[in-house]
Amino acid sequence: MTEPYQSDWARLLLGDSFHPGGTALTEYLGTLLSLGSDQRVLDVAAGQGASAIHLAQRFGCSVLGIEYSSVAVENASQAVLATGVAHLVTFEQGDAENLPVPAASFDVVLCECAFCTFPQKAMAASEFVRVLRPGGRVGLSDLTRKGDIPADLQGLLAWIACIADAQPLEDYVHYLTEAGLTVQLETVCKGFKMGLSLGDAEASGSETRKSNFRCFLARTRSPCRADGRR
Template sequence: MSAIIGKAAAPQAVPAQEVKSCCAQFYESDIVRFLFGESFHPGGLALTTRLGEILGLKPGLRLLDVAAGRGASALHLAETFGCEVVGVDFGAESVRLATAAAAERGLGDRVRFVTGDAEHLPFADADFDAILCECAYCTFPDKPQAAREFFRVLKPGGQVGLSDLTRRGPLAPELETLLAWVACIADAQPVEAYAALLTAAGFAPGIVEPHDAALGEMVAGVRAKLLGAELMVALKKLDLPDADFPKAKRVTQSAADAIGRGELGYAIITAVKAA
């Protein structure tokens, strides 16, 4: 994590593979789990359930969770809707933890996790009935390629559902760093741009549902936890040698300001592969 926080380069100057590795490492770190909890996206599992409803998940359907992280959403959706789920993530440690969680919850026969890159999905054409990608599409360096991969592995008639950060206009400089990129902010797109990226890959547009309040709540929660963690480190009750609190606080403060001004938001965006 220190490597990510300490990186001064503009994210555009960092090679794509490094951006993906940094992102995977960031979400494998204990401090991120402490700050975000189990679910690494605004709205938590309640918003995941909403996306599952929109996608029409049910027993017998095969869902792909792209950038599944530690598997919280995949496991929740399998339990809630009875579907089969495959989760793919760039981070090998996240995949290991997610696989262990599936076994622990007795879901190993219906939920599995594999390492892979969203821009080069390790699956056959038309392998899935639905695709979900939460708070991760905005971090992929080659978004058109990832959208083409979604289209390729989806069956005709299937739906893709993104939930992601949205931006309206330019962001403050501290939100254009690599840390802000892996925190899903720096390369967040306007909602119309996500829809256009999916359409360019061959999809027909689906629905757009704003959830800006969920982002505000998440950032407020992270800021409170950062202050708590800083206090515990100062009192020597917690050891977080990698944490750069001033920088993390600057980014979260700036994000909260941008949300307050309506420059950053969160939305569900779906699209359909014509039957």
């Protein structure tokens, strides 16, 4: 499910950042995560690289973007050369369910409007935890929903718009906690331009109107001591 994101339709719906909310939502997540120049960030499903580049420009952090599409990786690697942060940002081809990075090598994992598209979500969440250092954080934004997705929103454009496999709120929390994370914050993302796709969703039925775009902040759990304390 990566090729559709390379299309002109995807750019029309979602903009150059290839996710609802654009770089404004990326910056919001970066602020929630308290990013700084001493932080190493893994951007999972980095797309064309807009989020990774923006994080480095805004917060001075180093960012590795992992993206399944080799075409997107090539485009992102070219795009960063003209931004002034090429010394901070790199991109590699890889799978969110088998991240090509060592364990305990990042302070933060960021995943924007992509978790719902991963076929093996529990495996992806476990990979987030594996690559994080002790006390590491996960910032995730995605569409949550109640009820079933209407039939007219289950096609190609639904996948592009992060709708087709959107999960109920409790499922996102379950995936994160089962992987070993503590969800510290869950909030509805308001005041961000969500693009044409969510406007269509809100007009498509009562169950989909109950959907929300949400941000999650989670942290790795401290290992228990012999006395059971953390």
